[in-house]
Amino acid sequence: MLNKDQTLLVLVDVQGKLAEIVHESGQVLANMAKLIQGLQLLEVPVIWLEQYPEGLGDTSEQLKKYLDNQEPIRKMTFSACRSPAFTNALEAAGRTQVLVAGIETHVCVYQTAAMLKERDYEVEVVADAVSSRTRQNKEIGLAKMQHLGIAPTSVEMVLYELMEAAGTETFKKMLKIIK
Numbered sequence: 001m002l003n004k005d006q007t008l009l010v011l012v013d014v015q016g017k018l019a020e021i022v023h024e025s026g027q028v029l030a031n032m033a034k035l036i037q038g039l040q041l042l043e044v045p046v047i048w049l050e051q052y053p054e055g056l057g058d059t060s061e062q063l064k065k066y067l068d069n070q071e072p073i074r075k076m077t078f079s080a081c082r083s084p085a086f087t088n089a090l091e092a093a094g095r096t097q098v099l100v101a102g103i104e105t106h107v108c109v110y111q112t113a114a115m116l117k118e119r120d121y122e123v124e125v126v127a128d129a130v131s132s133r134t135r136q137n138k139e140i141g142l143a144k145m146q147h148l149g150i151a152p153t154s155v156e157m158v159l160y161e162l163m164e165a166a167g168t169e170t171f172k173k174m175l176k177i178i179k
Contacts, residue, residue: 002124004162008045008095009035010080010116011067012102012109015050016057022103022131023138029062031129031155032101036066037177038159041170047089048072049080051108078108081115097122099158100150101129106141113150127152 014032022028036046050059050072058064059072073085080086090098098121100113109130116123125145132138142152153161156178163174 002097002099002158002161004042004044006095007097007099007162008047008090008093009039009099009101010090010112011036011046011048011063012080012100012112013049013051013056013104014060014063014102015053016060018056018103018133019060022133023135024131028103028129028131029060031126032063033066034177035099035101035126035129035155035158036063038155038174039162040066041173041177042159042162044162045093045095046070047080047086047093049086049102049108049112050074051078052076079111079115080108081112081119097124099124099126099153101126103130104132104137104141105130106132106137106144110141110144113145114148117148117150123150124153124158125150126155126158128154 039046048067053074073089075083077083098116100109102109113123113125127142159174163171
């Protein structure tokens with residue numbers, strides 16, 4: 001089970017035109033926005049990544065507006081684990097459970113999740129908050145992650161699992177985000 005004091009989100013490369021052309025982009029971006037807002041309500045940190053922003057562009061405005069109190073970590077490697085800035089931020093967070101969301105599922109999301117798993121983090125991929133340009137590549141990326149022991153989860157599953165109980169003020173606020 002996820003524990004909100006041990007969990008963080010790694011948001012991978014949701015940038016530029018690519019964010020608009022991935023499979024089911026509208027739904028995936030909406031799911032990512034819900035995930036970010038819900039995690040912020042629960043005070044779960046987000047490490048936000050951008051792959052070569054000079055070429056791919058900035059993070060989607062649909063998400064950037066919820067990340068206004070932080071800066072992205074810029075990288076050139078497909079796996080964020082090959083970026084010292086990312087590994088430093090990850091270590092500084094002191095969390096053991098990592099949720100991974102973003103694009104593209106079969107490239108940067110997969111490679112980052114696989115290396116996090118190799119480094120003994122408990123890793124889950126938020127399957128309805130990842131995508132690739134094609135559905136097939138998304139499915140292949142998810143399948144390879146699952147083969148490595150990286151469990152798929154969903155935005156709602158994550159938020160309810162971390163929230164733990166209904167009938168609280170947090171629950172009422174969360175319902176407005178989820179619906």
